[in-house]
Amino acid sequence: MRIPFIHHSPVIFIAIGLIVVSTVALAFVSYHYTVGRENLAETTLVQSNIKLAQQYVDRIEQRIVDNDLILNDMIDVNEPGRWPEMVAAVKEADLNVDQVYILSPESNYPLFPPYSHEIRNQWGAFRASFNVHDLDVERLILDQPHHLHMERPNNYFFASYFLKETRAGKPVLVCYQMNFDAILSLLDRRLRDLEDRFYVSIVDFENNVIYGQPVSRASKYFFEARFPTTLYKWILQVVPRNYTELERGVKNQRRTSLVFIILSMLLIFFSLAIIYVVWRHDRQLRQLKEHFIGNVSHELKTPLSLIRMFSEMLVTGRVQGESKRVEYTRVIHNESERMSRLINNLLDFSGLSRGVEQKHLERVNLGTLVANAVEAYRYEAEKAGFRMALHVDPDIPDTLADPSAVTMALFNLLDNSIKYSGDRKEVEVRVTRGDGTLSLAVIDKGLGIPHAEQEKIFDQFYRGSGSSVSGVRGSGIGLAITRYVARMHGGEISVKSEPGAGSVFTLEIPIRTAPEDSGPGDGSPRPGRAENW
Numbered sequence: 001m002r003i004p005f006i007h008h009s010p011v012i013f014i015a016i017g018l019i020v021v022s023t024v025a026l027a028f029v030s031y032h033y034t035v036g037r038e039n040l041a042e043t044t045l046v047q048s049n050i051k052l053a054q055q056y057v058d059r060i061e062q063r064i065v066d067n068d069l070i071l072n073d074m075i076d077v078n079e080p081g082r083w084p085e086m087v088a089a090v091k092e093a094d095l096n097v098d099q100v101y102i103l104s105p106e107s108n109y110p111l112f113p114p115y116s117h118e119i120r121n122q123w124g125a126f127r128a129s130f131n132v133h134d135l136d137v138e139r140l141i142l143d144q145p146h147h148l149h150m151e152r153p154n155n156y157f158f159a160s161y162f163l164k165e166t167r168a169g170k171p172v173l174v175c176y177q178m179n180f181d182a183i184l185s186l187l188d189r190r191l192r193d194l195e196d197r198f199y200v201s202i203v204d205f206e207n208n209v210i211y212g213q214p215v216s217r218a219s220k221y222f223f224e225a226r227f228p229t230t231l232y233k234w235i236l237q238v239v240p241r242n243y244t245e246l247e248r249g250v251k252n253q254r255r256t257s258l259v260f261i262i263l264s265m266l267l268i269f270f271s272l273a274i275i276y277v278v279w280r281h282d283r284q285l286r287q288l289k290e291h292f293i294g295n296v297s298h299e300l301k302t303p304l305s306l307i308r309m310f311s312e313m314l315v316t317g318r319v320q321g322e323s324k325r326v327e328y329t330r331v332i333h334n335e336s337e338r339m340s341r342l343i344n345n346l347l348d349f350s351g352l353s354r355g356v357e358q359k360h361l362e363r364v365n366l367g368t369l370v371a372n373a374v375e376a377y378r379y380e381a382e383k384a385g386f387r388m389a390l391h392v393d394p395d396i397p398d399t400l401a402d403p404s405a406v407t408m409a410l411f412n413l414l415d416n417s418i419k420y421s422g423d424r425k426e427v428e429v430r431v432t433r434g435d436g437t438l439s440l441a442v443i444d445k446g447l448g449i450p451h452a453e454q455e456k457i458f459d460q461f462y463r464g465s466g467s468s469v470s471g472v473r474g475s476g477i478g479l480a481i482t483r484y485v486a487r488m489h490g491g492e493i494s495v496k497s498e499p500g501a502g503s504v505f506t507l508e509i510p511i512r513t514a515p516e517d518s519g520p521g522d523g524s525p526r527p528g529r530a531e532n533w
Contacts, residue, residue: 023265034254046220049198053223054225056236057227060230064231071095071097072145103132104173105163130157132173140163149231151205151233197241200236202237216239304335307332310331362401364399373411374388386418386427387426395433401489406507406509409485409507410440417505424444436511437508438509442504449503458482486507
C-alpha cells in the first residue's frame, strides 16, 4: 500500500521530531522511575533497620524495667529493722545494683544507711548526682520505676528509684544506684546477636563512645535510636556491616540503568539518522529519476525530429541535387546511430540496475578498435565544430575485451567531452600501454569539473550543479555505465580536471591473453571468437 504523504519533507521532519521527543521523555521517565524505585528500596531498608534498632532499644529498656520491678519487691519500707538484711540481699542478687539508699523527700540525709563519718564521701558523691530537692516528688507515681541518668566528669551515673508510702502515709524514696560495668554487660548480652550483621555503638550526646567502636555517620544507611526513659543520655548507633557493598551496588545499578537508557537513546537516534539518510537518498534518487526521464525524453526527441524531418523531405522528393540527398541520408544515419547509442545505454543501464552482468570477450586490438570508433564519431564531432585528434602507441598488444562495451564507453566519454567543452572545441583521444594495462584517455579543453564533484559524476543520474552546465542536456547514466564497463574488464576509470582548464578521463583495463595460443583443441579462444565470462 502506498502512502503518498510520507515522502513530504514536513511530514518526515515532524515524525522524526515526535520520535525524538518521545524517546527523550521516555528516557527521562524511565530514569526517574528507576531512581525512584532505588530510593524506595533504600528508604525501605533504612526504615527496616531503624525499626530493628528501636526493637533492641525497647528490649533493653524492658529488661531494665523488669529488673526494677524485682528490686521494688525486695525492699519493704514498713520494716526498717530489716533494711540492712534487705539491702544485703539486693546487693548479693545479680540485679546490677551497686548501692541502695532509702531517703526521706523532706531530708538531706539518708534514712538508710544512716549518715555517719564512714559514708560521708560515698553519700556526697551520690548527692552530687541524685538530689532529692531537684525531683518533682509530688508528680511521682507510687510504686512505679523512675530513672535518673546523669553524666559525670569521671563516670556515668544511673539510678532507678521508687516513691513508696508507709502504713502511716509517710512518703519514702528507695533509690538503686546501678553499677556501670553491670550496665555495659547487660548491653553486651542484648546487642551481641545484632553485631553479627551491623556495626553497633552506644555514645553520649557529645559522641563519646560508651559501648562498641565508633561508626561512620557518612553512610546513608547510618541510623540511631535513643533510649526514651532509662538510659536516656545514651544513643544507639547502627550501620550495616556491608554498607559499602550496598552503596556500591546502588551506584552500579543506577549507573547501569543510565548506561542502558543512554545506549537505547543512541540506538534510536542512530536508527533515525539512518532512516533520514535513506529517506534523503531516496528523495534525491526520485528527483534524479524524474530529471532522467525528462532528459532522456529530450535526448530521444531531438534525433527523432531530425530523422522525421529529413526522411519526410526525402520521401516527398523535395531534395534538390544528389549532394543534398547524400547529406540528408548521412544526417538520418548519424541521428539513428545517436539514438542507438542512447537506447543501448538505457538497456545496459537497465541490466546494470537489475544486477545482470554479461561479458562477451574476444581478442581485440584496442588501438584499432578505438581508431575505428573515433573515425565513426568524427563526422558528428566535426559537424559540431570540434577538432579531433587521435594518438595510439605503436606497440599496443591484443587483449581480451568486449569491443561493443569499450566502444560504447568511448562514445560516452566523447559525448561528455563535446557537451561540456564550452568555446574550446578540441578533443584528443590517446591509447597508451602501461605496466600490464592499456589506457584509453579522452582529453578536452572544456569547462572542467569541481573537485567536490569528481567522485559523484560516476554515480547514476548525477548531473553537475554548476550554472555553466545546468542547461546542458544529458541522461546522467553515461559515466556510470563507463565505470561499469571498466570494472567489468577488471579495470577502473578516473578523472583529472580543473575548473576552466578541461578534463582528462582515463579508462584503464588490464592486458589479458588466452591461456594457450597454439594448437587446436586446447579450449583457448581464437581471433574473432567470442568468449562469455
